[in-house]
Amino acid sequence: MPHKRLSGWGRTAWTVADVVSAREPDAIAHALTEVGPRGAIARGLGRSYGAAAQNAGGTVIEIASETDYEGADITFSPETGIIDVASSVSLDAILRFSVPRGWFVPVTPGTRFVTVGGAIASDVHGKNHHVDGSFGQHVRSMTVLLSNGEVVELSPHQNPEWFWATVGGMGLTGIVLRAQVALLPIETSQVLVETERLGNFDAVCAAMSADGDDDRYRYSVCWVDLLATGASMGRGVLTRGNHAQLSEVSSDEPLKYDPRLRVSAPGWVPNGLLNKLSIRAFNEVWYRKAPSQRHVGCESIPAFFHPLDGVTNWNRLYGNQGFIQYQFIVPLDRTDVLRRVIETFSEAGVGSFLAVLKRMGPQNLAPMSFPTEGWTLTLDMAAGLKGLPELLARVDAMVLDAGGRHYLAKDSHVAPSAVRRGYPRLDEWLSVREAMDPAGMWRSDLSRRLGLVQGA
Ligand SMILES: Cc1cc2nc3c(=O)[nH]c(=O)nc-3n(C[C@H](O)[C@H](O)[C@H](O)COP(=O)(O)OP(=O)(O)OC[C@H]3O[C@@H](n4cnc5c(N)ncnc54)[C@H](O)[C@@H]3O)c2cc1C
Incomplete structure (x- = not known):
């Protein structure tokens, strides 16, 4: 696996990891079979500012590329307004697809160069939070690859505990492979x-x-x-x-x-x-x-x-x-x-x-x-x-x-x-995280610094 120096968007705290580029679910699952004791973390477009998508001495699974909008893996139902999309697809690609059809993303951060996986993992918010809430509230369901190689379907109704632990879970519960996201109808751009x-x-x-x-x-x-x-x-x-x-x-x-x-x-x-x-x-x-x-x-x-x-x-x-x-x-x-x-x-x-x-x-x-x-x-x-x-x-x-x-x-x-002080439900999340990842495979530089994972 190639070693690569990575940082977040803020360009501080660079660290080196084994970086595997894998888009397809099979390739991502295969990458997991080679993960060593320092664990693995998913990386989208690296727009988080700190070290959320880095893993010093471990594996980083890079699942996106900025120019992936030609033929992006998106299917859309105009009847329901829901897209079914690979987690590696960026909001940039979705907007190019959806705006000319009269639909907008339900939530966008200040950059469109983030992936659907990154938007779920950080539960991103936009200028409309006071009206529409954050990204996770518009996700109807998602498939997630667990560290044991199993793929689970999660939604607010199907295993809601795991669903909500993954929303805002900073990649530490599993790798989101696909998501169904409700779009917002618009009349103009x-x-x-x-x-x-x-x-x-x-x-x-x-x-x-x-x-x-x-x-x-x-x-x-x-x-x-x-x-x-x-x-x-x-x-x-x-x-x-x-x-x-x-x-x-x-x-x-x-x-x-x-x-x-x-x-x-x-x-x-x-x-x-x-x-x-x-x-x-x-x-x-x-x-x-x-x-x-x-x-x-x-x-x-x-x-x-x-x-x-x-x-x-x-x-x-x-x-x-x-x-x-x-x-x-x-x-x-x-x-x-x-x-x-x-x-x-x-x-x-x-x-x-x-x-x-x-x-x-x-x-x-x-x-x-x-x-x-x-x-x-x-x-x-x-x-x-x-x-x-x-x-x-x-x-x-x-x-x-x-x-x-x-x-x-x-x-x-x-x-x-x-x-610990700012997130009063931290212990509840930690125990769901442990149930989803008993081997403790998912780890990032951020999670080590903040004590969100045990061990090395
Ligand atoms: C200019 C700028 C403006 C921004 N404005 C806002 C804003 O207004 N509101 C806001 O909320 N945020 C904002 N952000 C932050 C950004 O939206 C988030 O950090 C987002 O998570 C970045 O997505 P990414 O695809 O680049 O993910 P990365 O930065 O690569 O990863 C972020 C986290 O997501 C996890 N992750 C990525 N893909 C997956 C996956 N498939 N499955 C599971 N976990 C995954 C990673 O492990 C990591 O923990 C901004 C960032 C920039 C650079």
């Missing part, structure tokens, strides 16, 4: 978007609360300027939208879908290019560029949902030390803590290009699913930033004391105790 500038933290929270008019929008998210201080602390640009109806667009090809060709970030970037000054300048421009009064206009699916996909390898912009993406959630009534966290970053002068705030809806049945009713803030920071571990440790404590938690698909920093 445009999104009717309202954009507005909000001058401070209180204005942002008021506009995004359920008492405001946020529930009128299927999609809602706010970019926050983490470097703003004083009266402007927590200012942001709120964008909210719904799929445009036929009557709202003038195009004669209302379902045309044409994800733009991508430009590439340079192969080498000096460390420190993204520093406090450049981020402050960017934030000022970004904030001022947004309309001061509420503005309504149509945007394409790629522009609204996946703007970062326009630049391939943008993750290299942080230089060779990589970057940390930090995402946490606190309960809805803890805006005091959210404010303190933003103040903490703002006072420390830790900026982020991608600080995004979102109000989440209720938690689903998956014990390890991240979203729960509350406020989630996501930010990117250069990994080499001085004092970062200490700063994040202070924020971790605020989040956990408030009854919040961290998102494992983004994590590369929290301690095992943070998972």
Whole structure:
């Protein structure tokens, strides 16, 4: 098996594993027969930020490739709106297939370059969590390969415990081979978007609360300027939208879908290019560029949902030390803590290009699913930033004391105790995991760091 150096999207903590490329169920099952004592983990498109899809000294089963959209393994029933799809298929491939037919994925993260398997394993959420929940809630059934080579059919009605343990289970219960996922009907490929500038933290929270008019929008998210201080602390640009109806667009090809060709970030970037000054300048421009009064206009699916996909390898912009993406959630009534966290970053002068705030809806049945009713803030920071571990440790404590938690698909920093405190159903999940994988074959660098698996 070829050795390969792997990292997550944040490009920190590289490790070497035996990497097997296998798409077909038989090839994946065969790969399991050669797994050694360090176990194995599935890898999709490697868009988790930390080490969820790495396995130092063990096996990584790579089941996807970014360009697999020609002839992707998808079948679709327009009567039910359900696709039957191989887990290696990306949301990019599904959108190319489904949008021209008048259907949209039920949930999309901020990139379409994730696989169906990765979307289930992280139970990904999008800008519509407050309305539609997360990805797992739209999975009608799935087939999963267990570590003993058996293939099981799981659904919310058929072995629901195993189904929900796999949703958000970070690949540690088995390898998802196929899934049936309900799509969302759309009339056009445009999104009717309202954009507005909000001058401070209180204005942002008021506009995004359920008492405001946020529930009128299927999609809602706010970019926050983490470097703003004083009266402007927590200012942001709120964008909210719904799929445009036929009557709202003038195009004669209302379902045309044409994800733009991508430009590439340079192969080498000096460390420190993204520093406090450049981020402050960017934030000022970004904030001022947004309309001061509420503005309504149509945007394409790629522009609204996946703007970062326009630049391939943008993750290299942080230089060779990589970057940390930090995402946490606190309960809805803890805006005091959210404010303190933003103040903490703002006072420390830790900026982020991608600080995004979102109000989440209720938690689903998956014990390890991240979203729960509350406020989630996501930010990117250069990994080499001085004092970062200490700063994040202070924020971790605020989040956990408030009854919040961290998102494992983004994590590369929290301690095992943070998972124990943040995920109160952890023991229940661990015992289902053990029943599904008594040999303890599934293991990743993330699972070792967080104490989610026993042994080496
Ligand atoms: C630009 C960007 C924006 C993002 N925005 C969001 C967002 O808005 N919301 C959100 O929730 N996430 C977001 N993410 C994170 C991303 O959606 C998740 O990390 C997702 O799991 C990545 O899918 P992947 O196919 O790349 O999986 P990988 O990163 O390769 O793997 C992730 C996990 O899934 C497991 N896995 C992969 N395939 C399978 C399979 N077939 N069976 C079982 N387990 C499997 C792996 O073992 C690993 O634990 C974003 C990431 C990026 C880079």
